[in-house]
Amino acid sequence: MSKSKFFEKTLSTKRIYDGRIVSVREDEVELSNGKKSKREVVEHPGAVALIAITAKQELVLVKQFRKPVGKEVVEIPAGLANKGEKLADAAKRELEEETGFVAGSIKEILSAYSTPGYSSELIRYFLATDLTKKEQKSDEDELISVELVKIDDAVKRTREGKVTDNKTIVGINIAEKVASGQWKKI
Numbered sequence: 001m002s003k004s005k006f007f008e009k010t011l012s013t014k015r016i017y018d019g020r021i022v023s024v025r026e027d028e029v030e031l032s033n034g035k036k037s038k039r040e041v042v043e044h045p046g047a048v049a050l051i052a053i054t055a056k057q058e059l060v061l062v063k064q065f066r067k068p069v070g071k072e073v074v075e076i077p078a079g080l081a082n083k084g085e086k087l088a089d090a091a092k093r094e095l096e097e098e099t100g101f102v103a104g105s106i107k108e109i110l111s112a113y114s115t116p117g118y119s120s121e122l123i124r125y126f127l128a129t130d131l132t133k134k135e136q137k138s139d140e141d142e143l144i145s146v147e148l149v150k151i152d153d154a155v156k157r158t159r160e161g162k163v164t165d166n167k168t169i170v171g172i173n174i175a176e177k178v179a180s181g182q183w184k185k186i
Contacts, residue, residue: 007032008039021045021080044114044121048091049078051109051171051178052101052128058148059175060099060131061168065143074147074163076171078123091126097137099146104130109183110174114166123167127178151179 008029016024023043030036052060059076066073077098081090088106096102110125138144149157154172157163163172177183 005032011036040118042119042121044119045080046122046124047078047080048087048094049076049123049125049167049171050091050095050128051076051125051175052095052099052103052131053151053175053178054131054148057151057179059151059154059172060101061147061149061154062098063145063147073165075165075168078167087124088126091128095128096134097139098142098144100134100136101128101131102134103128104132112170125171125174127174151175
């Protein structure tokens, strides 16, 4: 593999904030053309996101209030892995906690950075099928409603601008490909 012609060498790092989920730093960097610049970086441990499809070809979606945008947002279930927890186990746990569904089959099918311009967050997408409904076990600080939406209707909502969360748009597009047999990565 050849070295990229674009790179940034970190000259110094200043810690700005260390939080429960994210941390922020400011890096002074030297660009591959020799110029210097500053980069603000949100460090994120990464997340798991669930493309949960029922036997009736419904996508399991959640709705919750998101403080950063000041409104309710429709999303695919997602969350963080606990320290030392395997990602597939975290995905199973998050699905059950947020929705009450337990997956008989769960497979990682995609990894993608959410916003690489300023964040290190890597989302690992899991396809969850063979679902059984149990009891929702949301965390104390999570008020979540669950919605089952036909995949075609979810695609339509995305095209109408009713779904505005990027990971969910990705998840809905993958669900559409899986349902039509076009997703070949699994």
